[in-house]
Amino acid sequence: MLKRILLIYGEAIRRIDSKEDLPPEPLADSAKIIRDFIEDYHEKLEENFLFPRFKEANKLVDLVDVLLQQHQAGRRLTDITMHLATNQALKNADDRRKLVDSMRQFIRMYNPHEAREDTILCPAFRGIVSAHEFDSLGEDFEKKEDELFGEDGFFKVVDRVAEIEKRLGIYDLAQFTPKT
Numbered sequence: 001m002l003k004r005i006l007l008i009y010g011e012a013i014r015r016i017d018s019k020e021d022l023p024p025e026p027l028a029d030s031a032k033i034i035r036d037f038i039e040d041y042h043e044k045l046e047e048n049f050l051f052p053r054f055k056e057a058n059k060l061v062d063l064v065d066v067l068l069q070q071h072q073a074g075r076r077l078t079d080i081t082m083h084l085a086t087n088q089a090l091k092n093a094d095d096r097r098k099l100v101d102s103m104r105q106f107i108r109m110y111n112p113h114e115a116r117e118d119t120i121l122c123p124a125f126r127g128i129v130s131a132h133e134f135d136s137l138g139e140d141f142e143k144k145e146d147e148l149f150g151e152d153g154f155f156k157v158v159d160r161v162a163e164i165e166k167r168l169g170i171y172d173l174a175q176f177t178p179k180t
């Protein structure tokens with residue numbers, strides 16, 4: 001999900017840079033998905049259930065500190081992006097520059113952030129909790145997801161992301177295959 005929003009932000013930046021039309025709604029909706037699904041849900045789980053266990057086990061402590069700081073920095077950037085994803089701001093050169101800056105910084109931080117979590121943090125997590133605890137945490141997370149986003153909540157958010165991609169012309173996957 002995060003990766004797909006990063007691609008949407010990339011397209012938004014490209015459109016602003018090349019002075020193409022950019023409707024504010026898909027951008028506002030993207031930032032809202034980041035806020036609700038990534039920051040207020042997914043990252044909260046990392047912060048409440050993963051990071052403290054690494055600290056207790058005294059493993060990857062420096063990495064966990066940086067990841068937490070990045071979550072906090074990400075929230076500040078999303079505040080800016082949400083605030084500037086409006087018609088009025090998009091018409092103002094100064095605001096456009098601030099908006100592009102906040103999306104650029106977000107992409108620049110979250111690509112390595114996610115890559116490090118996927119390849120270092122998450123695999124190491126299995127080593128510091130028992131198989132039983134790992135499974136029961138997984139179930140807790142699913143329950144929380146249903147609570148917050150309803151049954152099949154994940155798929156509904158994916159559908160919203162797809163709608164945004166369609167609106168911005170980046171949904172069709174085959175367009176990215178090199179022509180031979």
Ligand SMILES: [Fe+2]
Pocket residue numbers: 043046067071113117
């Ligand atoms: Fe994270």
